[in-house]
Amino acid sequence: MTPPENLYDKTRQSWEEIWAQADIEQELQTLKEKRAHDQFDVFPRYLSKEGYILEAGSGLGIVLLHLRSRGYKMIGLDYAENALRAVQRYAPDLIQQVGDVHALPYRDNSLHGYLSFGVLEHFPDGMGPALREANRVLVPDGVIVLTIPYPNVVHRLVHWKRRVLRQSVLTDDDFYESTYTQHDLRRELEAAGFEVLLARPTSHAFTLWGLGWPFRAKGYYRTTRLADALVPILRRVAPWAFNFTTMMIARKARHLTG
Secondary structure, eight states, X not given: OOOOHHHHHHHHHHXXXXXXTOOHHHHHHGGGXXXXXXXXXXXXXXXXXXXXXXXXXXXXXXXXXXXXXXXXXXXXXXXXXXXXXHHHHHOTXXXXXXXXXXXXXXXXXXEEEEEEESOGGGOXXXXXXXXXXXXXHEEEEEEEEEEEEOOOHHHHHHHHXXXXXXXXXSSBTTBOOOOOOHHHHHHHHHXXXXXXXXXXXXXXXXXXXXXXXXXBXXXXXXXXHHHHHHXXXXXXXXXXXXXXXXXXXXXEOGGGXX
């Protein structure tokens, strides 16, 4: 079952507008930021190069391009056609499809990996339907990697302020976004038939970036040296209070397969 059509379609349209204004080369530069190492130094070691890996919600294809350069067989899927067209112009040989994460156009037990970075928090009905669909298309022991916004200190303060001011708790009324604790994510993954391998707080520097000066450097979402220097300290003393996203890595449980 897909989320309510009105907000679902409004969120999709918002992504069309976001990607229409974005630039692939600019997005690729973000992979050089230290915060990107939080993820790319970790999750690829869990992936197989034996079969295809899907990025569900691939946007401008940054992850696809990066992982393909490292020898992985990648497929991109998104419901924002503007983004797919931009990627096709940039890398015509990259495999992409228009599609919905709630109804993937792939056979049962056909993919070796499923990646989803900042996608499943945008559905008002929750992530359960998309996770069950991911489980369906993965081979036994196939790996899923998610990054999902965490309700950190800054998010909780903003959420509280919006409630006090009687404002919508959404980013805006046309764009749905939620957050999940690590325990919520573990519960969702296990309910969908996955065995959790790793729960890791990530992107602390981006939480600081959200606070503004003195943590924002000139350039596209660049953090300052101060922000990067504070990250190791935050990881030690407050890993779950200041992480921007939680990275969850899990595998399809064999006992639930046919």
